[in-house]
Every structure is written in structure tokens, then in C-alpha cells.
Amino acid sequence: MFQDLQRVLATYWQHFLFVLPKLFIALLLLIVAVFIANRVSTLLGGRLRQRSTDPLLADFLASISKWVMVLLGLLLALNILGFSGIVGSLVGAAGVSAFIVGFAFKDIAENFLAGVILAFNRPFHINDTVEIKGLIGHVEALNLRITLIRTFDGKHIYLPNSLVLKEPLINYTRDGNLRQEFLVSVELGENASPDVATTIILNYLRTVADVQQTPRAPYVNLEKATATTADLRVYFWADSEDYRRGVLQLKSRLMQEVKQELLGAGLGVPALAG
Missing domain, CATH: 1.10.287 (Helix Hairpins)
Known part of the structure; x- marks a missing residue:
């Protein structure tokens, strides 16, 4: 032995x-x-x-x-x-092998194919601000399996490509322009009417460099009126290349300064809302 x-x-x-x-x-x-x-x-x-x-x-x-x-x-x-x-x-036996491998690694194959479609279809670019399933952030990378998004507070979110492909995707910066709005409530009086408030708001918005004037000029709509107050909806367009600073902070600044303009003109402003 x-x-x-x-x-x-x-x-x-x-x-x-x-x-x-x-x-x-x-x-x-x-x-x-x-x-x-x-x-x-x-x-x-x-x-x-x-x-x-x-x-x-x-x-x-x-x-x-x-x-x-x-x-x-x-x-x-x-x-x-x-x-x-x-x-x-x-x-x-490529056909049989592809079937077996595809079945065994269904998620990997699905994410890879979704990545190929996303890469060529290009619904977003690097640094675009997108929203997917309520998650908002900048696109940082796209690889064979995941899409990497960085939120405004610095968190990195790794989303499977198949999820990005299937879910509705909102791109805030692709067009380069984004419309924002906010609501202003104005107290009515002898010298305070919706038309007067609208004129004051539009005259101010025309002086703000970050607010687009042509071809997308700002405008104001009367949304609701009572015996004592009028609700005015203010619309404006801004450059959306930097969604967080270029749009959100601009909107916050306009809300504060519009209120000051109306108060300075002797109009009461009980409330503002985004």
C-alpha cells in the first residue's frame, strides 16, 4: 500500500x-x-x-x-x-450560460444593464442635483453597479442602478433654469390693494441680478382675497447650476427682502410661505 x-x-x-x-x-x-x-x-x-x-x-x-x-x-x-x-x-453554450449566470446573479446583471442604459441615455451628469424617491443630492459617480449621490448635508447614498432606472427621477439642474415660488399675504387697506402690492414686488424683483428677467420674467398672481387680506403667489426663475445656493438661498433671501419692501411701503404683511 x-x-x-x-x-x-x-x-x-x-x-x-x-x-x-x-x-x-x-x-x-x-x-x-x-x-x-x-x-x-x-x-x-x-x-x-x-x-x-x-x-x-x-x-x-x-x-x-x-x-x-x-x-x-x-x-x-x-x-x-x-x-x-x-x-x-x-x-x-453562451445562451445556456447566460441564462444560468443571469438567473444566479440577477441583481448584479440587472444593475449592470441599468448602468449601461443610464450611461448612454444620460438623464443626469456629474454634479447635477437630482431627486430619487425623496432623496436629493449631487450626482458624484456612476459605475457598473451603483449610482453615488451626495446629499446637501454631506451624506453619501449608494443607489442600485436598477432603482435609479425604474424610479421617477427629477433633475433640478439639467435645463439650467428653475422656477420657484412663494406666497405673500398682504393686509388690505385704503392705500393697500393687490395691484399696489404686486407693483411693489415686481419693481423690487427687477432689481435683483440673480432673478431672470428675459425671456422668463417674474410675475405675481392673486391666489386668494378676503375682506382684509390678499394672498399673492410670487413666481421667479433662477439659474439652477447650483441648486442649493443658486436657488434655495435666493428664494430665502427674496422672501425676506420682499417682506421688507412691503413693510417699507406701509403695507402689512402677516405671513409668508414657501
């Missing part, structure tokens, strides 16, 4: 020595493939960023090219080791 064990071990050792050069070459090839994939991905990403106005798509295509080259290197390594039959079976 001891002699049989020695023969078996000697046989395995001889097979190992026979395969060792192939194993070394396959490992070396795989290392070179990974190195080349990283270099090509970096160079391709740099070229695409220079020629494209959308760095999101450039990064996504660079990531795809990297993993495709790594996969090709792995297939060549398997072929060198003598697993050409396995490689051929994988390629020949």
Missing part, C-alpha cells in the same frame, strides 16, 4: 512539473492582462474625458473596457492550461 501511495504521489508530482511551466505562463499572462487593462482603461478614460462633455459616460466606458480585457486574459490563461474544452464549452 505504501508503494502504491508513492507511485500515485510520484505521478501527481510529474504531472505538476509538466503543468508548472504552463501555470507560470498563464499566471504571467493574467498579470500582464490586468496591467494592460488598467493602463488602457486609464488612457481611454483620459481621452474620452478630453473629447466628451460628459465625464460620467467616459468613466463608465473605461470601466467596461477594463473588465472586458481582464476577462479575455482569463480565457487565454485557461486555454494555456489546457482548459480549451471548458473555454469552448463556455463560448459554444
Whole structure:
């Protein structure tokens, strides 16, 4: 029995020595493939960023090219080791393999395909302010599985690409212009009417540089009137490139300054609402 064990071990050792050069070459090839994939991905990403106005798509295509080259290197390594039959079976049975792999890794495949659609459809760009399922923030990255969003308070939210693709997405900054509104209640009196208040508000808004004048001029609508008060809805357009500072802070400033303008003109202002 001891002699049989020695023969078996000697046989395995001889097979190992026979395969060792192939194993070394396959490992070396795989290392070179990974190195080349990283270099090509970096160079391709740099070229695409220079020629494209959308760095999101450039990064996504660079990531795809990297993993495709790594996969090709792995297939060549398997072929060198003598697993050409396995490689051929994988390629020949691509339909069955795709079905099995797709079923086993349904979520991964779904997020990858959603990422491809998002990268080419481009409903948002880097630094765009978007809202998805009540979450608002700047888009920071899109990779093969997730979309990274940074909220205004500094939190990073990792959303699966499939969720981003399926859910309604609001892009606040893509058009570059955004309309905002707020409500002003004015006390009516002998010299205080909705028309007088409207004139005061519009004259003030025309002096604010951050409020667009043409072609989207500000306007005021009378929303509700009683015997003692009138509710005026104020509409204005602003540059939405920076949603938080360019729009939200501007709206807050206008609400305060409109109130001061009306009070300075002798009109009572019981309330303002966003």
C-alpha cells in the first residue's frame, strides 16, 4: 500500500512539473492582462474625458473596457492550461450560460444593464442635483453597479442602478433654469390693494441680478382675497447650476427682502410661505 501511495504521489508530482511551466505562463499572462487593462482603461478614460462633455459616460466606458480585457486574459490563461474544452464549452453554450449566470446573479446583471442604459441615455451628469424617491443630492459617480449621490448635508447614498432606472427621477439642474415660488399675504387697506402690492414686488424683483428677467420674467398672481387680506403667489426663475445656493438661498433671501419692501411701503404683511 505504501508503494502504491508513492507511485500515485510520484505521478501527481510529474504531472505538476509538466503543468508548472504552463501555470507560470498563464499566471504571467493574467498579470500582464490586468496591467494592460488598467493602463488602457486609464488612457481611454483620459481621452474620452478630453473629447466628451460628459465625464460620467467616459468613466463608465473605461470601466467596461477594463473588465472586458481582464476577462479575455482569463480565457487565454485557461486555454494555456489546457482548459480549451471548458473555454469552448463556455463560448459554444453562451445562451445556456447566460441564462444560468443571469438567473444566479440577477441583481448584479440587472444593475449592470441599468448602468449601461443610464450611461448612454444620460438623464443626469456629474454634479447635477437630482431627486430619487425623496432623496436629493449631487450626482458624484456612476459605475457598473451603483449610482453615488451626495446629499446637501454631506451624506453619501449608494443607489442600485436598477432603482435609479425604474424610479421617477427629477433633475433640478439639467435645463439650467428653475422656477420657484412663494406666497405673500398682504393686509388690505385704503392705500393697500393687490395691484399696489404686486407693483411693489415686481419693481423690487427687477432689481435683483440673480432673478431672470428675459425671456422668463417674474410675475405675481392673486391666489386668494378676503375682506382684509390678499394672498399673492410670487413666481421667479433662477439659474439652477447650483441648486442649493443658486436657488434655495435666493428664494430665502427674496422672501425676506420682499417682506421688507412691503413693510417699507406701509403695507402689512402677516405671513409668508414657501
